[in-house]
Amino acid sequence: MASVDEPLFTPAAANDASGARAQFQGKPPFESWGRYPVYDAKVVPLHWQTDFPRVIDGVHSGALPVGLGRSYGDVCLLKDGTLVQTTTMNRLLAFDAATGLLTAEAGISLAQILDFAVPRGFFLPVSPGTKYVTLGGAIANDIHGKNHHIAGTFGCHVPSFELVRSDGTRMICSSRENPDFYAATIGGLGLTGMITRAQLQLKPIVSRKIDYQGIQFRGIDEFLTLTGQSKNIEYTVSWVDVTSTGKNLARGIFMQGDHSHVPAPLGISKKPKLAFPIELPGFALNRYSVAAFNAFYFHKQVKCRVSKLQDYEPFFYPLDAVHKWNRMYGKRGLLQFQNVIPWEHAREGTEAILKEVAKSGLASFLAVLKAFGDVPSPGAMSFPKPGITLAMDFPIKPEKSFALFDRLARMTHEFGGRLYPAKDARMTATQFQAFYPQWERFKRYKDPAITSSFWERVTSPDGGAL
Ligand SMILES: Cc1cc2nc3c(=O)[nH]c(=O)nc-3n(C[C@H](O)[C@H](O)[C@H](O)COP(=O)(O)OP(=O)(O)OC[C@H]3O[C@@H](n4cnc5c(N)ncnc54)[C@H](O)[C@@H]3O)c2cc1C
16 A cells, blocks of 8 residues: 555646636635625635644634535635635545555545546445535535445545644544544534545446436336335436426436446546536526426437446536536526435425425426435434435525525425535524534534534524524
8 A cells, every 4th residue: 555645646637627726726706506605705725734724823704624616505605704725635645456445635526536546447435416526525515426325425435534623633533533523524514624635435346337227207106116126226316307297296217327347448537528608697597498498308218218338427427518507597596405304204295395396486407306325424414314305406586496495494394304504505593403403512523713604604593484
């Protein structure tokens, strides 16, 4: 195994493909993916693992570690504060080719890890819907992927990491060493300190290909039947049409796949070439244009069931093919709603929420349904729990979309579920504290110099409605 002190591999500017570096490097405002809210903040790049206390020394308005800003809301924002950005600290430090155990600095992106790992026959243990997120950001939100029912969250595959606190304390955190800080930091929204480097257990693959099947379904019951039948398939996720009602309510395409077992060449991915050219005007995405797109998307798959061998890029990261696709939502930006409803009320709760969305006349064409499994997360504040998760993007139309989000958050609470902080820009303090009652205990591990606009909102004393 190579030494942890000497970089093994300094990735070429793989982030440049996402446009992310150009967007953020020292150029405020730092935007989250939803581009709402927008706050002024100072952005300071972090170059070296021990620099965190130094770069925030004398900062009185609070500091926050950030990665690539791929969270949708305000967990990666700090109004009038200092954002310490890690993307300049992205060296790969060690790799054991026999076991797939990798050690890297926290600002490395999953895209950079894939460029290194895939040609060597390894893949990420858990992957979100974009590869342009950092290792540190993936741990801090304890992200989940299409294999949650089998692999659990990202944190399940991070045996240890280093945490640097604002007072200069450095600690290695694992289930054995500093286990409380390990649990608080996985899903800890960046609030416990700066993760400087981490180990990640990769999984072996023999091909870039995925054995894919797409299956049409109509309604939650058919979705649940397919979920039951695919328990042993590694990746499952569904696109759902949230504009249709009546007998078409919750029609969609159930997508499932496994890594191909047939050995085939493993190479580096080509960089995407398309970028969303303009900000669309606010009226471009309306219920009629989105309903037409959804009907087209559902019927584009002419047969009820299709099977094919597909490269992992379009299977895992179809949206990454177009840089800055969030500009499609115009200057006002977008809100994402993502909840999970536990199995006890998952069917009725998800159906009631889909009906509420259809009734509102607000259209989402990126709506995703997925069943979470019961692999426990090591993170104390992690979002996933067994049940159904529903994620939907909406253009921001303050008078309508905010009211809808407030109703959906209330319904989620009534059905015993919770919302995902990484996607949130709206939940009230009362709602957050009901969704995450462990927040009081978590507070003990928070670094006193670190905060975020999300944290200020969800711990604000005026509470807001449930
Ligand atoms: C198209 C798209 C698809 C997505 N799909 C999924 C999905 O399938 N599943 C899922 O779970 N999420 C998904 N996400 C959300 C995304 O994976 C998370 O928000 C992720 O945490 C973003 O990582 P980042 O590097 O951009 O971090 P940022 O958004 O910059 O920051 C996220 C959080 O991490 C903290 N943080 C960042 N770096 C560090 C560090 N070094 N030390 C301590 N704290 C740190 C920040 O303070 C903040 O709280 C998706 C996002 C997009 C845009």
